[in-house]
Amino acid sequence: MAAAAATAAGAGSTCGILEAERRKGSFPVAALTDLFNGGAEASVERKAIQQLALDAELRKYDAERMMMSRVDRYKAALGSVRRVVQLAEIHGLDDKQRALLRNEGVPDALPTDLHDLAFVPFLAAQATEDQAAAWLDDARAYRILGCYAQTELAHGSNVRGIETRAVFDPDADGFILTTPRSEARKWWPGNMAKTATHAIVMARLIVGETDHGVHPFLVQLRDMESHMTLPGIELGDIGSKLGMNAVDNGYLCLHDVFIPRFNMLAKFASLDADGSYTKPAHAKVAYAGMISVRASLIKGAGGFLARAATIAVRYALQRRQFNYAQPNCAPEAETPILDYTMQQYRVLPLVATAYALKFTGLWMESLHDTLVAxxxxxxxxxxxxxxxxxxxxxxxxxxxxxxxxxxxxxSVGGVGFLVASGLPDLFSGYVGVETAEGENFLLTQQTARALLKALQTAVGGGALTGSSAYLERFAAVTGGERWSPTDGDAVADLAALVTAYEHRSLALTVATAQSLQAAIAGGKPYVEAWIEAQVEAFRMSRAHSFVVIVRNFAQLFALYWMEVHAGEFLDSGFVSAEQVVWVRAAVRKLLGVLRPDAASLVDAFDYHDCALSSAIGCYNGRVYERLIDTTRHDPMNAPLDDDEPSPGWREHLKPLLLRSRM
Ligand SMILES: Cc1cc2nc3c(=O)[nH]c(=O)nc-3n(C[C@H](O)[C@H](O)[C@H](O)COP(=O)(O)OP(=O)(O)OC[C@H]3O[C@@H](n4cnc5c(N)ncnc54)[C@H](O)[C@@H]3O)c2cc1C
Structure with a gap:
């Protein structure tokens, strides 16, 4: 009875707060959700799939899951995969709907994610028609499960340094695949250690004395009946990670494994039976699969941040601390932390960032679709x-x-350190993405090189198209142009903001080009000059990518990140110190404007409680009741056998505390 009273909603209950906040919203939430989902019909479909995920209870209760051993987590995740596929078959879902069900119902990484994210798109991009007919349907239907094996223990970013060999054997009309030394083992591929039956293995194509460089080969890893590794295949897990521990990232050694010539993915580069090699029509064609994976990651980034933002906003609306006017007031009269300017400054620009990333993801998806077509x-x-x-x-x-x-x-304080908030797991399960599929710092060099090339074309009088066309205005950097806004309101104008971002990128690109030229003119080899310019290359790549995002989204995102990077805008003299002060003021003003819409803005992301998996981010609030409830499920609080008062008491604590009396 006493326990029940202690757990009933008390005077400080957060019950009803979010409903009241929703009534303050100034826009129709559903219309915005439809925009993200791709129309009203798509929203209805998403709702139906959310309900399916919810009814099926695809995810095990959090606290229990977090306490599981790695092997049990892996097994539970396999159970989720199986259930998703079963449900998809029962309800006749297509591939896209199945992916939605997986995302809505199981927010963790699964040991088939790399199959969906890398293996299938890569196969679709690199397989000939015959090869696609042999494998693609089975892969899409989960009758075979694949992984993408590129990285080796000794070579990650340096893909050209890959050592795994595929030596052509004309007599057997196939290849012998070998790991030439222990450090050249494949190392990292997701799903590879225990789950995958097949792998796309990136290996050097060797024909006679000629090394044609790194190419993709489809290799069967396991027997389809027994799941035992095939002869010559040595597989294992690389160990526990910061997050994604239900995923079996693996190592692979190939000991003279034979595969038929048919298994070299040959849509772009191919090898005839007589050993004659046809190289790809376009130097970058091999990147097609990689671009597809990156487009998915760009799209996913917005959704991921939107989930974290939903949790943080809903909590900040319910959490109350202090009432400076009435220090002794009742708990419910204290101030919601989202009413503090500092909290708004920490949270609302990230809500805006989530919006910007979501719209950029949609833009990238359509650009990628055009490319594929x-x-x-x-x-x-x-x-x-x-x-x-x-x-x-x-x-x-x-x-x-x-x-x-x-x-x-x-931003949510101590509760953000609790697994029950959902935020630690969300973070640790995500950040690997910053390294995978192209390490984030190194990737910027690819963009920087393309920008420098575009600038060179523009300086030579050539016309530019695409996202870097603004580099044609390179003369503006030395022409003493100034940013146009003449007062505080004008800095928030979207067209003006785009100009400021473009100019920053332009100025950084021109400066990098000039310092490279000067270094080379001074006798430095290009490679040395480039290595010296890497920090500038990083900054110019980031500046250009910001241009792309700002064009896709507006004000608070653009103003906030302009304030954060004010130095780079001031550097070229395009933006003045006074204008930066206006930018700062515009950010503060927008925080106040957006505050009443905070609940609606995150509702529009439309993440169901099941996908958020957070005691502090649920749609109907009740943070304290939910937090207390999670403690009931924690194994540390489970009743013990033999009247033991707490775990380890008899074995360790009692002998320690009572040692003088024993
Ligand atoms: C969660 C996760 C999942 C993954 N999944 C897969 C998978 O499914 N398949 C697969 O094949 N691989 C996978 N990988 C591996 C991933 O692709 C590599 O980690 C990535 O390519 C970086 O390689 P690396 O870790 O060897 O780092 P390195 O290349 O050793 O880089 C280490 C550091 O050195 C810096 N550096 C390296 N070269 C330069 C340079 N020239 N100039 C300046 N700085 C430099 C990098 O920026 C980086 O910070 C995964 C990795 C992670 C973390």
């Missing part, structure tokens, strides 16, 4: 531009999302 017709015109844009955006969007999640985790 054009390439299917043999047109590679867009490839270089999309490759450079995707590299820069993958780097920036996943960094903003990862850093943003950590900032939001800290």
């Amino acid at each position: 054009q390439m299917a017709d043999g047109n590679f015109e867009l490839l270089a531009e999309v490759h450079a844009t995707a590299a820069g955006l993958k780097s920036l969007t996943t960094s903003l999302a990862g850093d943003g999640c950590e900032a939001l985790r800290k």
